Amino acid sequence: MMKNDPISLIIEKMKKSDEHEEWWEDYTPFQNLMGIIISQRTNMRNGLNAFRGLLSKFKTLEDINDAEVSEIEQVIKCAGMAKAKAQTMKNVARYITEMYGGDLSKMLRKNYNDIRNELLEIKGIGCKTADVFLMVAVDAKVVPIDTHIHRILMRLGFIRNNASYEDARSILEKKIPPDERKIAHILLIKFGREICRATKPFCQICPVPRYCSYYKSVIK
Numbered sequence: 001m002m003k004n005d006p007i008s009l010i011i012e013k014m015k016k017s018d019e020h021e022e023w024w025e026d027y028t029p030f031q032n033l034m035g036i037i038i039s040q041r042t043n044m045r046n047g048l049n050a051f052r053g054l055l056s057k058f059k060t061l062e063d064i065n066d067a068e069v070s071e072i073e074q075v076i077k078c079a080g081m082a083k084a085k086a087q088t089m090k091n092v093a094r095y096i097t098e099m100y101g102g103d104l105s106k107m108l109r110k111n112y113n114d115i116r117n118e119l120l121e122i123k124g125i126g127c128k129t130a131d132v133f134l135m136v137a138v139d140a141k142v143v144p145i146d147t148h149i150h151r152i153l154m155r156l157g158f159i160r161n162n163a164s165y166e167d168a169r170s171i172l173e174k175k176i177p178p179d180e181r182k183i184a185h186i187l188l189i190k191f192g193r194e195i196c197r198a199t200k201p202f203c204q205i206c207p208v209p210r211y212c213s214y215y216k217s218v219i220k
């Protein structure tokens with residue numbers, strides 16, 4: 001990574017802060033995928049509570065297959081958009097059952113592009129969800145772009161507000177060597193949650209205000 005690139009400076013700063021968690025390590029790939037679906041458009045606390053609620057009743061792909069959408073919806077309510085998320089979970093479980101006999105690991109033996117393309121065919125799974133899942137499940141060397149990372153890239157002038165997911169990802173990945181992308185994803189989200197917040201960012205403790213168009217035009 002280029003030493004004085006703002007993205008490098010942000011990552012260096014966030015590395016020095018508290019431990020970051022690789023939350024997915026304690027769960028199966030299917031549970032990871034359910035957790036990532038739950039985390040769409042919600043904050044961390046509500047997402048985690050909903051994920052715990054889900055696992056208290058439905059732990060496996062078979063459990064999801066056997067459940068009604070309304071039963072899943074009930075236990076993940078606090079994450080918001082619960083009906084749509086429950087339906088997506090059902091869609092995933094049905095797809096894996098029909099195509100792989102319910103064995104997700106068979107799908108995960110394919111290459112990144114093939115798995116990604118298949119996931120994107122499932123209603124409710126978008127690029128970010130697919131990339132986060134592939135990052136955690138098969139160690140894909142990607143930097144999934146969530147809303148925090150999109151905002152940071154925009155404020156730093158790397159992308160426009162209406163940049164596509166793929167463009168934003170490609171611009172960011174050019175700056176980060178493959179082996180550092182997973183940790184970069186985690187630390188950039190942490191930076192977006194804790195410092196470069198959507199409203200009232202803490203620019204006074206940010207390492208890159210001199211590179212930031214938002215700081216120069218809105219804050220200063």
Ligand code: SF4
Pocket residue numbers: 152155156195196197201202203206207208209212213214215
């Ligand atoms: S200067 Fe402020 S708005 Fe710009 S990147 Fe830093 S925290 Fe975000």
